[in-house]
Amino acid sequence: MNSLAFLCRPSPLTPSASPSISLSVPQSSCIKLPRSRPAAHRHRTAAAARISSRTVAMATAAAPPVIFPKENLPPSLTSTSEPPPLFDGTTRLYVAYHCPYAQRAWITRNCKGLQDKIKIVAIDLADRPVWYKEKVYPENKVPSLEHDNQVKGESLDLVKYIDSNFEGPALLPEDSAKKQSAEELLAYTDEFNKALYSSILSKGDVSEETVAALDKIEAALGKFTDGPFLLGQFSSVDIAYLPFIERFQIFYSGIKNYDITKGRPNFQKYIEEANKIDAYTQTKLEPQFLLDQTKKRLGIE
Numbered sequence: 001m002n003s004l005a006f007l008c009r010p011s012p013l014t015p016s017a018s019p020s021i022s023l024s025v026p027q028s029s030c031i032k033l034p035r036s037r038p039a040a041h042r043h044r045t046a047a048a049a050r051i052s053s054r055t056v057a058m059a060t061a062a063a064p065p066v067i068f069p070k071e072n073l074p075p076s077l078t079s080t081s082e083p084p085p086l087f088d089g090t091t092r093l094y095v096a097y098h099c100p101y102a103q104r105a106w107i108t109r110n111c112k113g114l115q116d117k118i119k120i121v122a123i124d125l126a127d128r129p130v131w132y133k134e135k136v137y138p139e140n141k142v143p144s145l146e147h148d149n150q151v152k153g154e155s156l157d158l159v160k161y162i163d164s165n166f167e168g169p170a171l172l173p174e175d176s177a178k179k180q181s182a183e184e185l186l187a188y189t190d191e192f193n194k195a196l197y198s199s200i201l202s203k204g205d206v207s208e209e210t211v212a213a214l215d216k217i218e219a220a221l222g223k224f225t226d227g228p229f230l231l232g233q234f235s236s237v238d239i240a241y242l243p244f245i246e247r248f249q250i251f252y253s254g255i256k257n258y259d260i261t262k263g264r265p266n267f268q269k270y271i272e273e274a275n276k277i278d279a280y281t282q283t284k285l286e287p288q289f290l291l292d293q294t295k296k297r298l299g300i301e
């Protein structure tokens, strides 16, 4: 398995009813995605529904705020599901609900307010429809985007593509220092993920490599002071990192008993503020579900 495959393990999407486990991560803004129901209704809690005035103020610096309607998510398509009417002019974002790469494209679509323009199609990776590889995306991975009679993939490319080819607030600032930082941080995402992953796999303490990677993000968060995000204001760089940070926070807390935000005030604030952004929280799964799935995958009890 590739080193990050544990983050993407295909599995049933029916989280068990919140058993008690002490996780130092907020659970209130997460969704449950029952696969078997024809239209899975998500629960948006007061915390998830609230966009803080501060976050709105930051978002409005570049563009008016987008108010996100509560969205019904479709059930995941399986090997027995018919394909959608492909290439009929509908723009479709193919995701797996548990996939952090797909989550990047999904957050982008939400941030731009494209809920009506880009339809979410969920694929059950554990029981993948054959037509997905044959007719949609030969790479057979998620995410992919069907748009203008073409299908494109690769999450970071899709974040850029959706940002540049659709309406909605720009997700990268114009400022040249920020653009430069964006490039550096985007180039660093895979290395960050690998550094964080390494300690999850090892039996020992959290490694120096992991600590250095976390400290690097803590320092990056201190660079621009016009907001708590990686470029100050919320941007596509945050979209690239958050799905992974979300998982690492859960896994480090639940598996290594290590709080990735401890002694890192910028990081703490970062996650707190991100959890006020509806475009992001609407894409989150239950921490307990993600933890159980990963523990099972890693053979940890």
Ligand SMILES: N[C@@H](CCC(=O)N[C@@H](CS)C(=O)NCC(=O)O)C(=O)O
Residues within 6 Å of the ligand: 007, 008, 009, 096, 098, 099, 100, 101, 102, 125, 140, 141, 142, 143, 153, 154, 155, 156
């Ligand atoms: N580099 C790709 C990675 C996408 C990826 O690995 N997605 C996983 C799900 S999280 C997948 O589709 N796995 C299915 C497979 O590899 O067969 C991206 O950034 O989009």
